Every structure is written in C-alpha cells, then in structure tokens.
Amino acid sequence: MAAPGGPMRLKEWLIAQIDSGRYPGLRWENRHRTLFRIPWKHAAKQDYxxxxxxxxxxxxxxxKGKYHEGTDKADPSTWKTRLRCALNKSTDFQEVPERSQLDISEPYKVYQIVSDGTWAAEKDGDTQSPVEDQQGSAVGSPEEDTHRGSVEMSQVSPSPLLSVHPTERDCWLHVRLYYCDVLVKExxxxxxxxCRITSRPVPADSEWLYGPSCLEQIEFPPPRALGGSGRVIGMTDVLERLLPHLERGVLLxxxxxxxxxxxxxxxxxxxxGPLAPHRDGPNKLEREKTYKLLDTQQFLQQLRGYLSHGQPMPQYQIHLCFGEEYPTSIGQHFQKLIMAHVEPVFARELLHHAQRMGLTLLRDCPQPCAPSTSSHIPHVLRQLCQP
Incomplete structure (x- = not known):
C-alpha cells in the first residue's frame, strides 16, 4: 500500500476510479470486486x-504527470497505451480475454485483481454462465476466441497479451529493413x-516526445558498419544525412x-499496401496522424473469396519508403535509399496455411472471424469456409 498522503499504486488508483462512478462503463463485474470492466473503444471507430x-x-x-492539460497536445492513443503498459507490467492484474467483448458497439476488456490470490479461485455465479464456469481458465479455448472474434491484439494501440495467451502471435509483425534494395536487418x-522503426536508440525518460517506452525498438543499422554491398557503400554519405531525420521514427x-x-x-x-489510396502514385503519411494500413475484415473476406471462388490472393504486405516518393508510376522501379517491408504474422500464416489446405476448404463461407494463432489456423480457415 502507498504511504498516507503518498502516490497511489495503479491498483489503488484504479479501484478508486471504479468506485467513483465517474467513468461510464468502468464498473465491477462481480460482487466480490475482483473482476472489473474497462471500456476499450478504438480511436479508429466512427463513433469514437x-x-x-x-x-x-x-x-x-x-x-502520472505525463500530460498537463492546457499545455500538452492531447494524444488519446498514447494515453491508452500508457495505461495498457501499466496493466501489462503490474503483477496485480490479469486480463480475462474470454469475458472481454471487443467486437460490439461499446467494447470493453475485463481484468481480474490477482494480487490476493490466483484468479482460478474466482468462480462467481454473478457473471459466469454454466459454460463459462466449466471452462474455468484465464485463457479461452481456440474455438471460443475464434468464434467470438473478440481477442484484441494491439493498438496505440497495443494490448497486454501474456506469454501463455493463445493468441500471442496475432500481434507480431515481421519487419525487413533495406538500404538501396539490400536487406540490412530482419x-x-x-x-x-x-514497435517503433527508428534511426537511433530512444533516450531514457523521454516518453513525452517519443511515446511509450514499452514499444519494441527496431533501429536502422549504421551504414558504415555494414560493408559488403557496393550499392550501400556507394551511398553511405547520403544515407547518413537522411537517417537523422528519422529519429522519432514511425509507430506500427x-x-x-x-x-x-x-x-x-x-x-x-x-x-x-492493401489500403493505399494510390497504386501508381505516391501515398504520403502525414505527421502525428494515425493511418490504417490493413483491414482485418477485408483481408478475411478476400481470403474467403480466394479459398472458395478462386479470386485474387489477398494482399497483406506493407511497404514504407523514407525520404522519397513511393510508389512511382506503374512499370517504373527506382532503387530506393531507405525502405521497410512489414507483414502482420497472422495474415501471412493464414494465407500460407490456406494455400497448403487447398481444395479441401472450397465451400461457401460464413461471416469472417478474427485471426488466431498459428496452431489454430486450420480451425480459423474451416470457420471461414463452413457451409
């Protein structure tokens, strides 16, 4: 417990906010006050x-002194990430994903206070149905997670998925960095x-400028330290002039x-990428603006069409170009100085597994469901293609 008059820990602070009734949707889920609900609407929703x-x-x-109203610029996504990171790091809380509802009009997440005992001891009849009671686990089954489509992956979004979570891989990104079309980091x-793709390490105690410190840092390597490729060596001076302008990086x-x-x-x-407005001309990303680069439901619908009707293969690769206009006109390819290729792992593995399963899944499909982890991919694909 915090000393009298001293700052409260997250657990104490959050309990006080729940009890205050000040925030719509923030409330206890059971009479023992061990489960609580936090509203969790994504800023990209139209009714946000x-x-x-x-x-x-x-x-x-x-x-926490990270935002001063009237002085600092409002940044809801960073505020959300900061609380998410705090919940993730705290030993007082455990997310209960099978209780969360993230695909409804007013989505929410459910957490359990676990510091006074293990969460499995909580079998409260106030909120559990007989089916939920039989499951009795902090981790929902693959079938449940897939059917609900309610497992949140990450946002600045980002969500605290523990190592035991069955959908841990859904939030992974595969990133390749290139200098002059030469792969320099993967x-x-x-x-x-x-993650943050950047040109230098993030200074300590600088979240106010760089954003949450819990983001994974992916740094472009120093060009002079690479050697080997004549193309990179010949452009070293130019690269070293460009890289400092990428210091604060991009968040993905x-x-x-x-x-x-x-x-x-x-x-x-x-x-x-899949949602780029222009195919034969440059798509610029404005500063401090959040962009959606791939739509999950669109990808799943396209995957369904690919499996069932032989439609074009869904696209999921995202290409970022730093300092130069991209893409250029159709049929033209100019060697770019600095690029990053990004693939969401869930999309890549779903597509690859779909290709391996081939004709066995060619049936009419229901509404698409949420992506799941690699070990659950066959189930996801069958869900997509059940009559």
Missing part, C-alpha cells in the same frame, strides 16, 4: 468520442504493444481492426 472514451486513460496520464516483433501496431501506423519523425514517409 474522445471526451468520454479516452477519459480514464487521460486521467491516468494526468495522475526482425519479428514479440510485443503486443507494437496490430489491433482487432487491422494494422495501424503513426509517423512521428520529421523526415517524409510514403507507403504502399
């Missing part, structure tokens, strides 16, 4: 209301909070709705 939907996240940022992110994360990005760096960034 910042004043109401970001109120709790903003309050935590103010309490990384698969392992954090639910997302996976959410239930798809893949999102925010450009923070001063240098220009262009992109191409």
């Amino acid at each position: 209301r910042q004043q109401q939907d970001a109120a709790l996240f903003k309050a935590w940022a103010i309490y 990384v698969t992110t392992r954090t639910a909070e997302g 994360w996976v959410a239930p709705e798809g893949v999102f990005m925010k450009r923070q760096c001063q240098g220009r960034v262009y992109w191409n």
Whole structure:
C-alpha cells in the first residue's frame, strides 16, 4: 500500500476510479470486486468520442504527470497505451480475454485483481454462465476466441497479451529493413504493444516526445558498419544525412481492426499496401496522424473469396519508403535509399496455411472471424469456409 498522503499504486488508483462512478462503463463485474470492466473503444471507430472514451486513460496520464492539460497536445492513443503498459507490467492484474467483448458497439476488456490470490479461485455465479464456469481458465479455448472474434491484439494501440495467451502471435509483425534494395536487418516483433522503426536508440525518460517506452525498438543499422554491398557503400554519405531525420521514427501496431501506423519523425514517409489510396502514385503519411494500413475484415473476406471462388490472393504486405516518393508510376522501379517491408504474422500464416489446405476448404463461407494463432489456423480457415 502507498504511504498516507503518498502516490497511489495503479491498483489503488484504479479501484478508486471504479468506485467513483465517474467513468461510464468502468464498473465491477462481480460482487466480490475482483473482476472489473474497462471500456476499450478504438480511436479508429466512427463513433469514437474522445471526451468520454479516452477519459480514464487521460486521467491516468494526468495522475502520472505525463500530460498537463492546457499545455500538452492531447494524444488519446498514447494515453491508452500508457495505461495498457501499466496493466501489462503490474503483477496485480490479469486480463480475462474470454469475458472481454471487443467486437460490439461499446467494447470493453475485463481484468481480474490477482494480487490476493490466483484468479482460478474466482468462480462467481454473478457473471459466469454454466459454460463459462466449466471452462474455468484465464485463457479461452481456440474455438471460443475464434468464434467470438473478440481477442484484441494491439493498438496505440497495443494490448497486454501474456506469454501463455493463445493468441500471442496475432500481434507480431515481421519487419525487413533495406538500404538501396539490400536487406540490412530482419526482425519479428514479440510485443503486443507494437514497435517503433527508428534511426537511433530512444533516450531514457523521454516518453513525452517519443511515446511509450514499452514499444519494441527496431533501429536502422549504421551504414558504415555494414560493408559488403557496393550499392550501400556507394551511398553511405547520403544515407547518413537522411537517417537523422528519422529519429522519432514511425509507430506500427496490430489491433482487432487491422494494422495501424503513426509517423512521428520529421523526415517524409510514403507507403504502399492493401489500403493505399494510390497504386501508381505516391501515398504520403502525414505527421502525428494515425493511418490504417490493413483491414482485418477485408483481408478475411478476400481470403474467403480466394479459398472458395478462386479470386485474387489477398494482399497483406506493407511497404514504407523514407525520404522519397513511393510508389512511382506503374512499370517504373527506382532503387530506393531507405525502405521497410512489414507483414502482420497472422495474415501471412493464414494465407500460407490456406494455400497448403487447398481444395479441401472450397465451400461457401460464413461471416469472417478474427485471426488466431498459428496452431489454430486450420480451425480459423474451416470457420471461414463452413457451409
């Protein structure tokens, strides 16, 4: 417990907010006050209301001294990430994903306070149906998670998925960095909070400028340290002049709705991908604006068409180009100085498994469901293609 008059820990602070009744949708789920619900609407939704939907996240940022109203620029996505990271790091809380509802008009997540005992001891009849009671596990079954389509992956989004969570891989991103079309780094992110692609390490105690420290950092390597490729060596001076402009980087994360990005760096960034507005001309990313680069439901619908009707293969690759316009006209290819290729792991594995399953799944399909982990991919594909 915090000392009298001292700052409260997250557990104490959050209990006080629940009891206050100040935030619509923030409430206890059971009479023992061990389960509680937090409203969790994504900022990309059309009916998002910042004043109401970001109120709790903003309050935590103010309490921690990370946001000063009237002075700092409002940043709801960062506020949300900060509370998410705090919940993820705390030993007092455990997310209960099978109780969460993230695909409804007023989505919410359910957490359990676990510091006074293991969550499995909680079998309260106030909120559990007989089916839920029989499951009795902090981790829902693959069938349940897939059917509900309610497992949130990550946003600035980002969500605390623990290592035991069956959908841990859904938030992973496979990132390749290139100089002059030469691969210089390849990384698969392992954090639910997302990643930052940047040109230098993030300074300590600088969240106010760089964003949440829990994001995985992916740094472009120093060009002079690479050697080997004549193309890179010949452009070293140019690369070293461009890289400092990418210092604050770009943020990438996976959410239930798809893949999102925010450009923070001063240098220009262009992109191409499934939702790009232009195929034969440049798509510029404006600074401090959140963009949706891939839509989960669209990808699943296209995958369904690919499996059932032989329609074109769904696209999921995202290309980022730093400092130069991209893409160029159709049929033209110019060697780009700095690029990143990004693939959401869930989409890549679903497509690859679908190709391996081939004709066995060619039936009419129901409404698409949410992506699941690699070990559950066959089930997801069968769900997509059941009559």
